Amino acid sequence: IVQWAPFIQQFKKRRYPWIQLAGHQGNFQAGEQGSVLKKYDKGEQVAISKLMKDSLRPYVPEYKGEIEKNGERYIQLQDLLSDFESPCVMDVKMGTRTYLEEELTKAMQKPTLRKDMYKKMLEVDPTAPTREEHAQGAITKPRYMQWRDEMSSSVELGFRIEGIMKSNEESEKNFKTTKSRESIIRKLQNFIDYDETVMKMYLSRLKALRLTQETSPFFKSHEIIGSSLLFVHDKSGQACVWMIDFGKTVPLSENMTVDHRSKWKEGNHEDGYLCGIDNLISLFEKMCDA
Numbered sequence: 710i711v712q713w714a715p716f717i718q719q720f721k722k723r724r725y726p727w728i729q730l731a732g733h734q735g736n737f738q739a740g741e742q743g744s745v746l747k748k749y750d751k752g753e754q755v756a757i758s759k760l761m762k763d764s765l766r767p768y769v770p771e772y773k774g775e776i777e778k779n780g781e782r783y784i785q786l787q788d789l790l791s792d793f794e795s796p797c798v799m800d801v802k803m804g805t806r807t808y809l810e811e812e813l814t815k816a817m818q819k820p821t822l823r824k825d826m827y828k829k830m831l832e833v834d835p836t837a838p839t840r841e842e843h844a845q846g847a848i849t850k851p852r853y854m855q856w857r858d859e860m861s862s863s864v865e866l867g868f869r870i871e872g873i874m875k876s877n878e879e880s881e882k883n884f885k886t887t888k889s890r891e892s893i894i895r896k897l898q899n900f901i902d903y904d905e906t907v908m909k910m911y912l913s914r915l916k917a918l919r920l921t922q923e924t925s926p927f928f929k930s931h932e933i934i935g936s937s938l939l940f941v942h943d944k945s946g947q948a949c950v951w952m953i954d955f956g957k958t959v960p961l962s963e964n965m966t967v968d969h970r971s972k973w974k975e976g977n978h979e980d981g982y983l984c985g986i987d988n989l990i991s992l993f994e995k996m997c998d999a
């Protein structure tokens with residue numbers, strides 16, 4: 710479910726409709742000046758607190774603590790949009806897999822049949838369900854989770870576009886089947902409006918991010934699932950990328966590490982995050998050379 714402007718944000722003397730590209734309606738609220746409130750999740754709170762002490766800190770929204778409002782708990786985060794004027798925003802979900810190993814294990818142990826997931830599958834690709842699944846009018850959750858990653862660019866490229874909003878324009882969120890490099894490049898070029906300066910700024914930020922990730926203690930000790938890169942730019946020529954959404958970022962057991970590039974086998978917790986960054990960087994390089 711995508712919600713466009715859940716509230717009007719105020720910063721300094723400006724008021725602007727805040728843009729939410731993913732997640733459920735009601736998960737976000739206006740916070741103090743220059744911040745937003747996100748519904749509390751223990752795992753996310755722990756991850757973002759640790760990130761404040763990691764070399765990745767400049768690449769994530771600043772964490773400003775936990776607060777309660779109208780009986781609900783929230784984490785307060787830096788609003789990444791607040792320095793931009795009518796920004797263009799893109800959410801790119803990272804990783805070759807968008808469910809936790811733990812979720813898959815659970816779903817496998819209790820593979821209940823889901824009619825809702827069968828319906829969602831039908832909507833995107835009526836030929837996807839097997840004959841048996843058609844007969845049941847339902848599919849299992851692990852089947853749905855794996856299919857969804859395969860039919861987008863996630864499995865092959867390690868990322869997928871979740872949503873794009875260009876300043877004052879209609880938002881686009883139907884990228885479920887945007888899979889090939891060519892079609893992704895077209896979406897990226899349209900998002901950036903062929904602005905070379907912006908393209909180069911994104912590229913250099915992505916390269917700096919990758920270098921930092923490759924040496925970050927946090928990065929190698931966590932399975933990072935369903936996390937996104939948030940791309941933001943505006944007409945003034947500012948452009949930046951941050952890591953967001955750590956609801957499914959889980960610490961590995963003490964003596965375990967991941968390199969985020971190795972192929973996933975159940976039990977190794979690899980998520981393909983850096984494969985996604987490598988591919989994104991190579992697409993941006995292609996665009997810059999074109």
Ligand code: ATP
Nearest residue numbers: 728729730731732736770786787788789790800954
């Ligand atoms: P889901 O898990 O379904 O992706 P979620 O509830 O965990 O959703 P996020 O993915 O963290 O929510 O954020 C949803 C959207 O809100 C993002 O796509 C982005 O548009 C916006 N957003 C999130 N955090 C920030 C932030 N710190 N500053 C600006 N925008 C943000």
Ligand code: MG
Nearest residue numbers: 731732937954
């Ligand atoms: Mg998200």
Ligand code: MG
Nearest residue numbers: 935954955956
């Ligand atoms: Mg999330």
